[in-house]
Amino acid sequence: MEMRAVYAECLAEMMEQDRHVCVLDADLSKASGTRKLYERFPKQMFDCGVAEQDMASIAAGLASYGFKPWIESFTPFATRRICDQIAISISYAKQNVKIVGTDPGISAELNGGTHMSMEDVGVIRSIPGMVIFEPVDAVQLRAAMPALAAYEGPVYMRLFRKTLPDVFPADYKFDLFKADTLREGKDLTIFVSGFLTKDVLDAAAELAAEGIDCEVVNVHTIKPIDRETVIASARKTGAVLTVENHNVIGGLHSAVLEALAQEKIPAVAVGVQDRFGEVGKMPYLREVLGMRTEDIVAAAKKAAALK
Amino acid sequence: MSYDLKEVCKDIRCDIMTSIGHLGVGHIGGCLSVTELLAVLYFEEMHIDPANPKMPGRDRFVCSKGHAGPAVYATLANRGYFDRKELLTLNQGGTNLPSHCDMNRTTGIDMTTGSLGQGFSCAVGVALGSKMEEDGATIFTLIGDGESQEGQIWEAAMFAAAKKLDNLIGFTDYNKLQIDGSVAEVNDIAPLADKWRAFGWNVIEVKDGNDVEQVSAAVKEAKTMRGSGRPTMVILNTLKGCGVQWIVDLGAGNHNTNVNEEQAKAAIAEIRGE
Numbered sequence: 068m069e070m071r072a073v074y075a076e077c078l079a080e081m082m083e084q085d086r087h088v089c090v091l092d093a094d095l096s097k098a099s100g101t102r103k104l105y106e107r108f109p110k111q112m113f114d115c116g117v118a119e120q121d122m123a124s125i126a127a128g129l130a131s132y133g134f135k136p137w138i139e140s141f142t143p144f145a146t147r148r149i150c151d152q153i154a155i156s157i158s159y160a161k162q163n164v165k166i167v168g169t170d171p172g173i174s175a176e177l178n179g180g181t182h183m184s185m186e187d188v189g190v191i192r193s194i195p196g197m198v199i200f201e202p203v204d205a206v207q208l209r210a211a212m213p214a215l216a217a218y219e220g221p222v223y224m225r226l227f228r229k230t231l232p233d234v235f236p237a238d239y240k241f242d243l244f245k246a247d248t249l250r251e252g253k254d255l256t257i258f259v260s261g262f263l264t265k266d267v268l269d270a271a272a273e274l275a276a277e278g279i280d281c282e283v284v285n286v287h288t289i290k291p292i293d294r295e296t297v298i299a300s301a302r303k304t305g306a307v308l309t310v311e312n313h314n315v316i317g318g319l320h321s322a323v324l325e326a327l328a329q330e331k332i333p334a335v336a337v338g339v340q341d342r343f344g345e346v347g348k349m350p351y352l353r354e355v356l357g358m359r360t361e362d363i364v365a366a367a368k369k370a371a372a373l374k
Numbered sequence: 375m376s377y378d379l380k381e382v383c384k385d386i387r388c389d390i391m392t393s394i395g396h397l398g399v400g401h402i403g404g405c406l407s408v409t410e411l412l413a414v415l416y417f418e419e420m421h422i423d424p425a426n427p428k429m430p431g432r433d434r435f436v437c438s439k440g441h442a443g444p445a446v447y448a449t450l451a452n453r454g455y456f457d458r459k460e461l462l463t464l465n466q467g468g469t470n471l472p473s474h475c476d477m478n479r480t481t482g483i484d485m486t487t488g489s490l491g492q493g494f495s496c497a498v499g500v501a502l503g504s505k506m507e508e509d510g511a512t513i514f515t516l517i518g519d520g521e522s523q524e525g526q527i528w529e530a531a532m533f534a535a536a537k538k539l540d541n542l543i544g545f546t547d548y549n550k551l552q553i554d555g556s557v558a559e560v561n562d563i564a565p566l567a568d569k570w571r572a573f574g575w576n577v578i579e580v581k582d583g584n585d586v587e588q589v590s591a592a593v594k595e596a597k598t599m600r601g602s603g604r605p606t607m608v609i610l611n612t613l614k615g616c617g618v619q620w621i622v623d624l625g626a627g628n629h630n631t632n633v634n635e636e637q638a639k640a641a642i643a644e645i646r647g648e
Contacts, residue, residue, distance in 0.1 A: 089506075110506065113502070113537075115529075115533055116532070116533070118529035118532070118533065120491070120492075120495070120525070120526045120529060121495045121498070121526055121529035121530050121533055123495075124492045124493075124494075124495030124496045124498075124499065124526070124530070125495050125496070125498050125499035125502065125530070125533065126499060127485075127492075127495075127496050127499060128436075128485065128495065128496035128497060128498060128499020128500040128501075128502070128503065129499040129500075129502060129503045130499075131477065131484070131485060131496070131499070131500060131503075132499070132500055132503030132504065132506075132507070133503070133507075134503055134506070151489055151492070152489075152492055152495075152526075154489075155486070155488065155489040155492055156486070156489075156492045156495070156496055159486060160476075160477060160478070160485070160486035160496075161478055
């Protein structure tokens with residue numbers, strides 16, 4: 068099942084149960100998977116047209132009136148384009164608005180560099196009061212949606228909208244503020260967010276065959292980062308690799324290293340090396356940006372060797 | 375209870391001068407230009423209860439030109455939302471009365487504003503929320519003329535008309551001045567009434583937005599337009615710094631200026647007609 072279909076299903080359940088839940092679009096409801104909800108919930112769905120700033124502040128106004136709005140667009144337009152509206156109308160004003168950016172990083176594929184946000188986590192992470200969540204698979208997304216809704220405050224979700232392979236078991240227990248250790252190991256820790264988690268697990272299996280025992284931790288909530296888990300795991304293994312579909316400046320790598328600032332632990336990053344994206348399909352983009360499973364394997368070896 | 379609005383305006387102006395004079399600096403010009411509007415709204419037209427500032431179904435006011443905070447605070451204090459003595463804490467560390475309106479700090483403030491353009495969209499969201507709740511409230515919002523250069527104003531204008539938010543009444547403080555000079559010279563917004571009409575709004579033009587009777591009549595007229603299926607914009611032709619001649623004479627320089635306590639006292643005497 069596509070991630071956006073799971074997301075839309077969860078929204079539909081919420082809207083059915085609570086008339087105060089509403090969804091605002093900026094002409095991308097088809098991409099977000101919520102178009103069909105307009106027929107079912109005509110009084111809770113609003114298309115603002117191509118006006119993301121207005122959408123964000125309208126949502127803040129609705130939230131001030133007791134509504135629980137979700138706003139959605141492509142990741143760059145849900146973050147960097149409306150950075151000030153998120154900062155002031157939403158977070159500074161303490162409004163309970165959920166912000167959903169679809170097609171993070173290289174998953175924007177054929178929309179190319181203009182639509183390929185490599186900085187969204189960095190932009191939002193530097194705004195006080197924000198929570199940033201990035202799901203790994205449909206199981207985690209489904210488990211997270213009620214937790215995001217129950218959290219009273221602004222959240223930014225980075226949503227890969229197409230189908231992803233399952234990583235988590237059906238009985239997965241989700242905690243918004245707790246990172247998930249997917250694999251225990253002793254030689255290094257790989258911290259990973261988003262769709263690359265599956266590739267990290269594949270890389271860890273390959274590395275195990277070569278005698279390198281990786282711990283794999285999924286940091287689904289990048290802000291506030293689960294410092295306790297991050298520090299404990301890094302201390303245990305003594306080496307760190309971060310893997311993210313984002314610029315290595317401002318995203319997961321930065322968040323993990325901030326948590327480890329007082330630890331003397333070597334760290335290596337797989338992610339976008341401070342450059343813009345470009346048009347292409349995922350396999351091409353992963354190759355040019357150094358985000359393939361083999362790149363993860365090589366980087367993990369480098370990190371382990373730094374110990 | 376009815377109030378003598380001309381006296382209320384004097385009280386509000388004097389408290390603006392006192393609070394900014396006590397601090398020594400502030401957004402004085404654009405506070406003095408909107409005094410009549412605030413008096414009419416809070417002392418005559420809005421369905422509110424200062425003893426119950428979060429009353430459900432109340433009318434709301436979003437001061438999108440958030441830098442008029444000191445004028446709103448003076449109005450709220452005079453209306454009984456909080457003690458007038460608190461006005462002396464304006465912009466002091468730890469105050470509940472910051473330069474720009476903050477709904478989480480100040481009793482009676484309905485929306486946090488200050489980054490221009492955003493408050494207007496928020497007001498549109500509030501008006502939409504009121505329609506969804508079917509609570510019959512009227513949502514009032516004030517924008518600046520310089521603020522009208524923000525693209526977000528026109529995004530919100532389009533949406534409010536498209537969604538037929540006839541419970542929304544906007545006001546433009548058209549004092550013709552902004553920080554860098556006259557609005558006409560910096561980046562002209564004229565013809566303003568035509569723009570709002572073109573965006574699908576009812577428009578009421580008030581010749582003298584510092585004449586409390588003209589403002590009162592315009593707000594009453596705007597209220598009758600509920601049911602028109604269109605939001606209404608009231609364009610208030612105002613004087614930046616109105617009530618204190620030397621502040622008016624500063625022209626564009628009166629947007630944010632130094633005011634010492636002596637000057638504030640003299641201004642208060644001028645306002646009182648002494």
